[in-house]
Each structure stands twice: as C-alpha cells, then as structure tokens.
Amino acid sequence: MANGKPGRPRGPNYEKNLQKRLRAARNRQSQAQRAREDIREFKDSRMYALAKSMFHGVQSREQEEKKPVFTSEEQSLINQGIRLRNPDRPSFNDLRKLSYSNTLVGAIHKVRIDDLGQFGRPFREKEGFDFDLEDPDKSPGDGDKELIRDARKFFEFMGDKVEGWQNRDRFHAVFQFMIRDTLAIDSVAFYLVRNRRGQVVEVKYLDPATIYPTIESGYKNDPRTRWVQIVNNTVVETFTDEEIIVRHQNELSDVRYRNSGLSPAEVSVMEIIATMNALKFNRDRFSNNPPPGFLYLPGNMPQEVLDDLQVQWENMFSGNNNNHRIPLITSEAQDLKFTNLNTLSDMAFEKLMQWVTTFTLAAHGMDQAELGLRLMGSQGLSEGSMDGRIDAAMTRAKKSMLSYFADVCNDIKETVDKYEPLVFVFNGVEKEDEDKRLERDEKLVKSIELMDEVRTRRDMPTVGEALRKIYGLPDDKFEQVKYAGAVVMDTNWIQSGAQLVQNLAGGAEGDMGMPPEASEQQEFDFEDYDPSKEENAPEGDWG
Numbered sequence: 001m002a003n004g005k006p007g008r009p010r011g012p013n014y015e016k017n018l019q020k021r022l023r024a025a026r027n028r029q030s031q032a033q034r035a036r037e038d039i040r041e042f043k044d045s046r047m048y049a050l051a052k053s054m055f056h057g058v059q060s061r062e063q064e065e066k067k068p069v070f071t072s073e074e075q076s077l078i079n080q081g082i083r084l085r086n087p088d089r090p091s092f093n094d095l096r097k098l099s100y101s102n103t104l105v106g107a108i109h110k111v112r113i114d115d116l117g118q119f120g121r122p123f124r125e126k127e128g129f130d131f132d133l134e135d136p137d138k139s140p141g142d143g144d145k146e147l148i149r150d151a152r153k154f155f156e157f158m159g160d161k162v163e164g165w166q167n168r169d170r171f172h173a174v175f176q177f178m179i180r181d182t183l184a185i186d187s188v189a190f191y192l193v194r195n196r197r198g199q200v201v202e203v204k205y206l207d208p209a210t211i212y213p214t215i216e217s218g219y220k221n222d223p224r225t226r227w228v229q230i231v232n233n234t235v236v237e238t239f240t241d242e243e244i245i246v247r248h249q250n251e252l253s254d255v256r257y258r259n260s261g262l263s264p265a266e267v268s269v270m271e272i273i274a275t276m277n278a279l280k281f282n283r284d285r286f287s288n289n290p291p292p293g294f295l296y297l298p299g300n301m302p303q304e305v306l307d308d309l310q311v312q313w314e315n316m317f318s319g320n321n322n323n324h325r326i327p328l329i330t331s332e333a334q335d336l337k338f339t340n341l342n343t344l345s346d347m348a349f350e351k352l353m354q355w356v357t358t359f360t361l362a363a364h365g366m367d368q369a370e371l372g373l374r375l376m377g378s379q380g381l382s383e384g385s386m387d388g389r390i391d392a393a394m395t396r397a398k399k400s401m402l403s404y405f406a407d408v409c410n411d412i413k414e415t416v417d418k419y420e421p422l423v424f425v426f427n428g429v430e431k432e433d434e435d436k437r438l439e440r441d442e443k444l445v446k447s448i449e450l451m452d453e454v455r456t457r458r459d460m461p462t463v464g465e466a467l468r469k470i471y472g473l474p475d476d477k478f479e480q481v482k483y484a485g486a487v488v489m490d491t492n493w494i495q496s497g498a499q500l501v502q503n504l505a506g507g508a509e510g511d512m513g514m515p516p517e518a519s520e521q522q523e524f525d526f527e528d529y530d531p532s533k534e535e536n537a538p539e540g541d542w543g
Contacts, residue, residue: 073233080235081215082228086256092185092209095265098272099184104357105265105272107371108364113179116401119426120175122152127428129155129171129409134423144421151419155409159193159202174205178405181208182249183364186261188408190245192415200415211239211246213259245411249404268363271356278352365397395430402426445489452485 074084085091099105123130131148133140140148154160158168169177178188187208192200210229219225219238227239227246248261265272301309354375361368368375409424441454452462461469463485468478 077230077233077235081217081219081221082230082235083213083215083259085212085260089257089260090266090269095184095263095269096209098269099180099265102272102276104275104360105268108361108366109180109183111366111370112183112364112397112401113176116179116398117172117176119402119405119428120172122156123427128426130425130427131419131422132425134421147418148422151413151422154416154419155412155424158204159200162201165202168202169205175405177205178408179401182263182401182404184263184265185209186248186250186263186266187211188247190408190412191239192243192245192412194243199417203412206244208246211244213246245408245415247404247408247411249401264364268360271359271363274356275353275360278349278356282349365400398429402429447490448488450486450488455485 078084099109118127119129121128129152131151133144155171157165158171158174159165181188185208189206189208189211191204191206193202193204195201206229210231212228212230214226214228217223219228219235222238224240225238226241227244228235229237229239250262252258252260252262357373358368358375361371361373406424406426413419413422413424441458445451445454452464455462460466462482464478464482467473467481467484473481
C-alpha cells in the first residue's frame with residue numbers, strides 16, 4: 001500500500017506515464033474542438049451548399065424512379081380534361097398494325113399512295129397541286145402570278161426558306177403521310193410554327209395518333225389549351241387552336257365518337273381479322289393436319305396380320321412430311337371399311353377469302369381490278385373491258401380524298417394572310433379519255449353543234465381556215481369555202497340548211513360558188529349521146 005490507500009503500488013515511471021496520458025487526452029480534446037470548428041466553418045461555406053444540393057438531387061432521382069400506380073393512367077388523363085378515344089373502338093396502334101401487317105390492306109394502301117402521291121408535287125403538265133384566284137371571274141395579273149408562284153414554293157417546302165428549311169419534310173412526303181393516316185386512322189395533324197410577329201413560317205406534320213382534344217375548360221382548367229400530344233400515356237406537349245390544325249375526312253355525329261373520324265381500316269376491321277384467321281387456319285393445316293378418315297378392320301383378324309397391315313398402311317399413307325396418320329380401328333365388320341372425314345375445306349376457305357376481300361375493297365372504295373384480282377362476280381369472258389370500271393373507281397376515290405385534302409390545305413393557307421386571294425386546288429383529277437371525247441363530239445356534230453363549233457372548242461382552226469392553210473387558197477377562194485364547216489351532220493340539216501350556207505358563201509352564185517347556169521341541172525337526151533366519141537372507148541360496132 002502506498003500513501004495509506006489500497007491498490008497496486010506505483011512504479012518508478014508512474015509520473016512520467018501520467019504526463020503522457022494527460023498530453024494525449026489534451027490532444028484528442030483539441031482535435032475534437034478543431035473538428036467542430038471546421039464543421040461549423042464548412043456549413044457556412046458555399047461548398048457545403050453545393051454538395052448538399054447535389055446529394056439531394058441524387059436522392060430525389062432515386063425516389064422518382066419508384067412510381068407506384070394508384071389509379072388508372074387513362075382515368076388520370078380524363079380527369080385532367082383530355083378527351084381520349086372511346087374504349088369500344090380499336091386503338092390507333094391496332095389500326096396501324098393492321099395496315100402494316102395485313103397484306104391485303106397494305107396492298108390497298110400502296111395502290112392508293114401510288115395513285116394519289118403524284119398530286120403532292122406542284123402542277124406542271126398532267127397532275128399536281130396548284131393555286132387559283134378565289135374570284136373565278138378575275139384574270140390573274142402579273143402580281144397574282146407572282147403570288148401563286150410564292151404560294152407553290154411555300155407549300156412545296158412546308159414553309160418559308162428560313163434557317164433549317166433543308167431538314168424539313170417536303171410536301172410530297174407529307175402528302176403520302178396524309179394518305180396513309182387517312183386510310184388507317186382517318187386523321188391528319190399540322191403544327192404551325194410562328195415567328196415573333198405571329199406569322200406562320202413553317203408547317204410541321206405531327207403524328208395524328210398522338211393528338212387528342214380537350215374538354216371546354218381545357219387541359220388542367222386552362223381554356224387556351226385545346227389539344228395535347230400524348231406519348232406513352234404521358235402528356236408531352238400542349239397546343240392552342242392557333243398552333244395546330246386537326247381534321248378528319250369522315251366526321252361522326254355520334255356523341256360517343258365525336259371529334260374523331262371513321263377510317264376504312266376501322267370499317268373493315270372484322271373482315272381484316274377474318275382474313276388473318278383464315279390464313280392462320282390454312283397455314284396450321286400444314287403443321288397440324290387432322291386425319292382424313294378412319295379405317296375399320298375385321299375384329300377376327302390375327303394380330304400378326306394386323307401389325308403387318310398397320311406398318312404397310314402407315315408407310316403408304318402418312319401424309320406430307322408425316323403430318324397425319326390414318327387410324328386403324330377394329331370392328332365387327334366382315335370387310336375393310338374406310339370412313340372419310342374430309343370436308344370441303346378448300347372450297348370454304350376460298351369463298352371466305354373472296355368474301356372478306358370483297359368487303360374490304362368495298363370499304364376502301366376500290367375495285368378489285370385495281371389490285372389485279374379476279375374474285376366472285378368478276379367480269380366474264382364475253383363482257384366488255386374492265387377499263388371503264390377501273391377508271392370510274394379510281395376517279396371516285398380521287399375526288400373524295402383530294403377534295404378533303406384540298407380543304408385541309410386551304411385551312412393551312414388561311415393562316416397566311418398574304419395568300420388570302422388564292423385557293424388551293426388539285427389539277428388533273430379527271431383524265432378525259434380521247435375515245436370518249438371523240439364519241440361525244442360525234443354525237444354533238446350529228447345533233448346540235450356545227451362542225452366548226454367542235455373544232456373551235458378543241459382549239460383547232462375551222463374547216464375553211466384549214467383548207468386555206470393546207471392548199472394556200474387566195475382570199476377570193478377562201479371566201480367561197482369559209483363556211484364549209486358550218487354544217488350539222490344531220491339529215492334534216494343537210495336537206496334544208498345546206499342551201500342557206502351555200503347562199504352565204506356564194507351570194508347570187510350557185511353551188512360552191514359556181515355560176516347559176518353551170519349549176520343548173522340539164523336534162524339529158526340519150527339521142528344526142530354517141531359512145532364512140534368517149535375517150536378510151538373500146539373499138540367495136542356501136543351500130
């Protein structure tokens with residue numbers, strides 16, 4: 001015991017070690033104090049604020065990645081004031097898949113695009129889009145012609161030649177978009193890009209399947225927002241009425257389907273699905289074909305004979321690629337008996353395909369001959385040419401779609417003030433058949449029109465002017481033939497009206513300008529006729 005206290009006695013180095021421990025404790029205390037001061041200084045520094053902001057952003061992103069669904073996304077969009085497509089109807093994506101994946105619908109759309117696609121180019125000689133004056137009684141002056149050329153360029157390049165115009169879709173490509181979208185989903189959409197002065201400088205074509213209207217109060221109670229663009233159930237952009245043009249060819253008054261169109265693909269969706277099912281059924285027959293029948297064998301046949309017969313039968317009648325086997329069944333029959341299970345599936349398949357193809361073509365307003373098909377009720381060998389039916393069907397489809405596209409383009413034209421005196425038109429919609437034109441002119445010239453009237457309407461010279469040019473007639477001779485085309489190829493006219501024209505042509509003269517004495521009919525006296533005096537008369541006895 002040391003100092004009268006219990007415990008271990010102190011060693012000789014006790015004081016020295018105690019001082020070391022005290023210095024270490026003071027060092028730790030001072031370091032902790034400096035650390036606390038450094039922390040206070042760091043929290044007051046700008047670096048601390050930036051670091052805290054960065055880590056907060058990282059944590060926020062981690063939280064945003066977790067998006068549990070509490071309500072239907074479509075219901076949420078409806079609550080925000082968006083009019084979605086009626087769920088009873090096929091979706092836009094399904095309709096587009098039908099047009100992409102179905103051979104029949106794809107062929108119909110391809111023919112329509114090939115037929116109408118050339119109207120997406122400026123009019124040159126045969127067909128294309130152009131501009132006319134809205135006032136039909138006004139003749140275009142030099143200023144109007146320059147305005148028309150400017151409007152052609154504006155639509156051809158989908159806007160003015162401002163920065164970035166080289167990367168735009170040309171109207172020819174946009175016109176094909178319009179045709180395909182109209183046939184598939186019956187909708188087109190254009191976004192009008194304006195400059196700071198509010199002038200339209202560019203027109204962009206949008207995917208109409210992503211554009212939806214809003215209710216009267218607008219999107220999220222903003223009455224200015226009339227349209228929204230939805231991609232993957234997310235609103236990515238909003239539009240006002242001045243920023244977008246959305247049109248449908250076949251509008252519906254049904255309150256359930258208002259503000260949406262009815263496309264040919266949707267009308268024929270049942271027939272298209274039937275076509276796909278029929279093709280699948282026919283394809284499956286090659287891989288999973290049912291047996292064509294059963295073979296019944298006498299029940300008293302020995303097992304060895306039965307086994308040999310079964311092996312030989314299966315080797316002979318196992319189907320293509322061994323895709324079916326004919327079952328052998330023993331019965332009480334005394335003779336071999338085969339029961340045929342084959343139905344007239346080939347005929348049923350063919351008729352089904354013809355029916356659904358016919359209805360699909362009818363929904364698209366197309367004649368089967370336009371696709372090179374020959375279906376039920378087609379033209380017989382003794383019937384006339386199919387050209388008339390094809391031309392009528394193509395002309396009907398052209399008029400319907402091109403008139404709708406012209407209305408859409410005129411709506412775009414109305415957004416550019418300087419093009420107000422003009423109207424957008426398509427030229428070359430109806431190609432007149434020359435044979436039919438000749439037949440019509442022939443009927444007119446035989447009934448109510450003069451020959452010169454028909455020639456003048458064709459921008460041809462009159463008959464008298466043609467004779468003067470071809471034969472180089474002088475003026476006095478031309479006056480005699482000037483009215484040569486003033487005739488109607490009708491019997492009554494030839495008998496009564498021809499003399500009037502001759503009087504106009506010859507005045508006091510007779511037929512074709514000859515003197516009256518030369519035109520009078522002379523009575524012929526056979527007693528004064530001597531055949532031997534005729535030129536080139538054969539030698540002989542003339543009595």
